[in-house]
Amino acid sequence: VDPQRKRKIRLVVALSVAVLLAVALIYTSFAASTEAKQPSELIGAAPGTSYEMTGKVVKGSIRHVGNGIAFRVVDRDGQGKTMPVTYRGTVPDPFRSGREIVLTGQVQNGTFVGEPETLITKCPSKFTTKSNG
C-alpha cells in the first residue's frame, strides 16, 4: 500500500473512532443526567423519577429525625410553596438555614426523599457582597 493511501486510511479510522466516542458521550450524558427543578416545580411530580432539586433551606425548619434530618426547601427567590425534605447521610459543613442547596432524590407522598451523599451546599461565598451580620 502506498504511504499516501495508508495515511488516509489511518485518518479515516481515527476520525470514525472519535465520532463514535463523541456520540456515546452525548447519548450517555442525556441518559444519565438528572433534571434540575425548583421545589415549586416538583409539587405533584411523578414518584419514581429522580430529580435534582435546587433551592433554599427555609429558616428554622431543620430538625433531626432518627439519624437523618428533615427540613423544608423553597425556591431560590424565596417565593412559592415549600417542599418538605428528608435526608440521611453526610451533611456538608456549610449546610444551614437560608443556604442554597442542591439535592438529588425522588418525590414520595409529597415529600422529597434525598439520596444519601448527594447533598451539596453552596459555600458561603468568598465573593459575597452582602454582609451576613
Added chain:
Amino acid sequence: MASLGSVLLALAFLAAVSAAVIALLGRNGDERRVEISRRVVYAFCGLLTACVVIIEIAFASNDFSFKIVQEHSSVETPAFYKLAAMWSSQEGSLLLWAWVLSIASSLALWATRRKLREIVPYATAVMMGVAAFFTGLMLFAPDVQPFATLGNAPSDGIGLNPLLQHPSMMIHPPMLYSGYVAFTVPFAFAVGALVTRRLDAEWIRATRRFALIAWAFLGFGLLLGARWSYTELGWGGYWAWDPVENAALMPWLLGTAFLHSIMVQEKRGMLKVWNACLVVGTFSMALLGTFLVRSGVLQSIHAFGDNTVGPYILGLIGVVVIGSTLLIVSRLDDLRTPKRIDSLVSREAVFLVNNLLLVGLCAVIFWGTFFPLISELFTGNKASLAAPWFDRYTTPLAILLVLFTGIGPLLAWRRVSWESARRVFRVPAAVALATLVALALFTDAAHKPWALALFAFAAFALTGLAREFWTGAAARRRISGESTPTALVGLVTRNRRRYGGYVVHAGIGVLLIGIAASSSFQSNRDVDLKPGESTEVDGRRITYVKPVVGVDSEKFTYAQLLRVEEGGKLVGYLRPSQRFFKPTGVDVGTIGSYFAGESTSEVGLEAGLKEDLWIAPRVDVTDVQRRARAADKGFEACVEGAPGTPPQCKALQAMMLAAKANPTLRPQALGQISKLQSIAAERVAKSYLGDNAPVTFKVIVNPLVTWMWIGGLIALAGALIAIWPTRGRRRGALVRTEADARKEAKYREIRDAELDHAVGKLSDEDFAAVDAELRREALEILDGENGAKMPVGANGSGANGNGAAASGNGARPHDPEKVEQG
C-alpha cells in the same frame, strides 16, 4: 490612601494601554519604541505592586474605611489571614490577577529583551491588552473597585469566613491565579509568531519555561484545593467534579498536552497547527476558569457572588477564541510542514497519542461541566451530570494515559526498531505482569478491574523510569568512573529537562496510584456512639472516650476524644471536633447566635503510608440550642427586671436605665451584659457534657491516599528540576542570538540521541541513521548561517559521540568545528 490607590490604578491602566500602543508602533524594527514599551511594562508592574501594597497596609492596619477591608477582615482576624484576605474578595482577586500578569509580562519581556525582535512587539501588545482589560475592569465595572471606601468608617469589619481560615486555602488561590495568568505569556508569543509568520520553534524555546511554571503552579493549586477539601470540608473526599474544580483541571490538562507536543515541534518541526491550537485552548480555558468563579451560570458548591464582571470576561474569551482562530486559519499555509512522523514506534508518535488522550479528557470534562447549559439549550431543562458519569469516561482515559506515559520515555525520537523496543520493554513489562498477578492473587483488587489495570500500568511506567535512571547512571559511571550516586546526580543536572520530566512522570504515577486505591477500596461508614462506647472498623477498635467542650468569644467547639486501638495495642488518640461560629461582625449577640454562623469540621486524621483513618463528627446540638434560647429569654427578662428574676437583675436594670439617660455609661453597661452573657454562654455550651448524647461519626479508611500528596510533591519537585536554569544557559543568555539558540538546540538533540544509544534505547543501526540525519540538519543550520557551503560528510564522528555525551565533561559534546571536520 484609598484615593492614592485609585490614582495609581488609573495610571497603571494608562501604562498598560500605552505599552501596547507603543509596542505596536515599534513593530517594524523600531528598536527604540520597543525598548520604551518594555520599560512602560516595568512601570505598569511597579504601579500595580504599589496598589497591592496599599491594600495590604489597609488590611494590616485595620483601616475599615476601605470597603474591601471592612467586608473581609476584622480586628480579631489573625494577622496571617489579614494579609491573605485580599484575594478572598472579588475585587482583590482581580487585582491579584492583574498584578501577577504584570510580573509575568515583565519577566517574559526581560528574558527576551535581546531575542525575538519581530515577535516581541506583538507579544507585548497582547499581554498588555489582557492587562488593560483586567485593570480596566477594576476602574470601570461596578462593585469591583478595590479602592472603594465607606462613607463613615465602621469600628470593625465583618471578618473572614472561618471555612477559609485554613493555611492551604490562603495559598491555593494565588497558586491557581499564577497558573492561569502565566499561560498568557506563551499565548502572547504564539500570537506574535503567527502574526509575523516566524513559526519555527523560537517562540516556543523562549516561552517554554513560562508554560512549565504555569503548569506547576496550576497543579500545585489543584493539589492544595484537594487537600483542603479532604481535611476541612468534612465529607471525606478530595475531588467532586464540581464546575469550579473542573475549570482549573481543564487548562492543566491542555497545558500538559502543550508541554509535550511543543517538544515535537522543537525537535522535528511538526505539529505546528496543533501547538498553536493548544496554546489558544489552554489560555481560553484559563480565562474560562477565571470566568466561572465570577458568574452565576453553573450551580456549584463554590458559590458565586454578583455577576457584574462575568459578561465582560465572557466577551474577552470570545475575542481570544475568534481572533486566534481567524489568525491560525489565515496562517495555515505557513504552519504546514512536509514532514511526517517516521514511525509509529517512536517517541513523537506516543506523544501524539498522549496528546489526543489529554485533549479527549479535557473534552469530556468540558462537556460534563457545561452540560446543564447544553441540555437547557436542547430540552429547556437544566440537567446536570454527577460524579459517576465523569468517572465512567475519565477512568479509562486516565488508565490509557498511564500506559502511554510509561511507553513514551522508553522510546527514542524519530524511529526505533522492534528489536531495541523489545529490549527496553522486557523488564517493565515483566514487572507489570508480576504486579498484576500478585495483586489478583493476594488482594481483593481483582474485583476492581480498572484499579487493577491502573496498578499494572503504573508499575510498568515506574519500572521504565527507574530503568532510565539506572542505565543512564550506569553509562555515565562506565565512562567517568564516578560512584553511582555522583553519576546519578551528574546525569540529572546535565539533562534537567529530560530527567526532571521523568521525575514529574514518577510523581503523577504515584499520585494516580493513590487516587485509584483510595477511590476503589475506601471503606466508609457512619456510626452513632455515646461516650464510653466503641466500634470496630477494619480491625481497629475506636472508643469514644469523652466529649470536650471549648468556648471562646467567637465559637463553641465540640470535640470528641477518641482512642484507637489495633490488635489490643494503643495506636493513638484522635480529637476531631465540630465548631460553631458566631456570625462575624456582630458586637453583642445572643447565646443562640453561636449556632447562627458557620460551622466547620476539624477532621481527626491518623495518616499512614498504608492507609488513613479519617473521622469527622456530626454533633447533635438540638438540646444545647434549646437551652441557649431559654437562656436568651431569661436574659431578656432579667434586663427588663421582670418579676421572679434574681436580685442581680435589679442592678443590671438600673445600669441600663442610667446608660439610657447618660450615653457615656453605655459601654460600661454593655460590657457588664456581655460579661454576664459569656458566663451564661459557657454554662449553656458545657451543659452538653451532662447529656451523654450520641455523636454520629463518619469513619473512613482510605488506603494509600497519602501517596496522592507524596506523588504531587514529587511531581512538583520534578517540575522545579526542569524549570531551574542550567548554568551554561544562564551564562550564555546575554550573548545568545537566535541562530546560536537553534544550533544549541540541535547539539542538544544530538546529545540526546547519543544518550539514548548509550542506555540501549537505540540500536547501533538506528543510532547511526538518526545521528547521520541530525548531523546533516546541524550542517544545514551552519550553512545557512555562514552563507557558504560546508563540506558535507557527517558520518564517522558518531563513534566519539556517546562517550562525550554520557561523561558530560562540561564542554559541549560537539563543537561546531568537530562537526565540520567530520
